């Protein structure tokens with residue numbers, strides 16, 4: 001098998017790889033590095049934890065060493081934590097170059113960032129919102145001459161006009177960054193290399209390949225299953241009301257059976273994340289939370305404590321589902337069944353990375369069974385049931401529910417919902433929007449949507465009745481159906 005040197009990388013980079021413990025290139029690195037060095041755009045799709053970061057960092061560093069100037073490369077990431085992780089890979093692998101990197105993410109000092117940008121770093125790693133803010137407010141730096149753009153999947157789709165609503169919400173953790181991405185797109189040069197890697201873009205990437213004008217190199221890992229083989233994927237059917245007792249039971253068992261352990265638990269909202277963190281701490285589990293309602297410094301501190309194994313449990317929203325590489329994670333628990341298979345793939349991909357074993361357990365209520373089917377269809381694998389001693393869960397049920405209620409009351413007293421609302425309003429003001437106007441607009445939009453929905457339902461009902469009456473006429477004499485005369489005239493439609 002070819003080593004890093006055979007891929008066309010210089011000896012200093014091969015040495016850096018060796019020092020980092022990267023002995024042989026992974027398949028995605030083998031496939032993509034030569035094409036990137038040839039100057040081609042690259043779209044790569046490979047499973048989670050398969051080394052996609054080094055697949056673009058290494059050739060970028062190689063090219064930078066041949067013709068160094070700043071700002072040479074722009075990397076966009078969906079989350080702030082991921083920006084720091086990618087910057088670290090650039091820093092370590094690019095050490096002999098004296099690489100200057102710059103991280104531009106929200107929640108950190110804007111003036112300090114502007115100063116750093118004006119010093120022409122070689123590589124800028126940014127989240128779209130904050131970078132767009134800098135582009136709007138400052139003329140002390142330019143990304144007009146970048147050689148490489150490593151966009152979030154969302155940006156690439158926007159460039160090719162194939163982005164849908166779900167993508168926008170998903171890529172941006174429920175904030176629509178379309179406007180920011182447009183600002184960034186207008187600021188980068190047309191002549192550049194674009195490199196895009198993802199674990200979940202197979203279908204879209206194929207679509208993009210057809211649309212792109214400059215014939216990008218397309219690489220896809222060939223595998224019957226879309227998740228990692230070393231990952232044991234389970235589900236646990238639980239009634240909604242006893243979910244938390246099952247969660248506590250699972251953690252307790254895992255703690256009893258393992259010396260060295262670490263778990264990531266994913267929840268669907270910041271509030272649930274916070275409540276469960278408080279609850280697990282009451283049971284003396286060493287837990288830290290990570291969600292977007294926390295201050296950025298608290299987010300970094302939580303992640304650092306978890307990475308250093310001081311805390312064994314990270315309970316997080318989807319801010320932690322993308323790209324985070326924490327090799328010690330053995331188990332991922334989905335406290336809610338993800339609504340989209342993509343999210344499931346990214347979440348469970350936080351374990352079983354780089355050839356390690358791992359386990360994912362998804363708590364499924366009776367209302368989520370269709371979601372599990374959608375996930376299974378997408379990953380092309382059936383989840384197996386996780387066996388649990390129900391009697392043991394029943395023993396702790398009351399205690400868990402009481403503790404949870406106590407935590408809910410405590411959080412309510414701390415005005416969590418109110419703080420969330422204030423944060424939202426602050427964010428809107430920073431984005432130059434009027435919060436009251438936005439609220440009015442949202443309410444109007446909801447009204448129109450509801451009207452549309454009602455109209456659609458009426459049309460469907462009418463069509464069904466018409467169909468039924470036709471069948472009746474063919475079979476037996478029609479019965480009187482006064483309500484079936486609903487017409488499809490435009491006057492019935494939404495305003």
Ligand SMILES: Nc1ncnc2c1ncn2[C@@H]1O[C@H](COP(=O)(O)OP(=O)(O)OP(=O)(O)O)[C@@H](O)[C@H]1O
Pocket residue numbers: 021022023024025026029046047048049050051052053054198199322323324325327349350353354
């Ligand atoms: N050639 C290699 N040999 C051994 N380990 C490697 C190699 N390349 C990367 N790794 C390690 O594999 C781990 C996962 O890499 P990386 O974070 O780039 O995965 P990824 O494919 O981007 O995952 P995700 O889709 O979850 O973002 C990292 O700890 C990285 O150091």
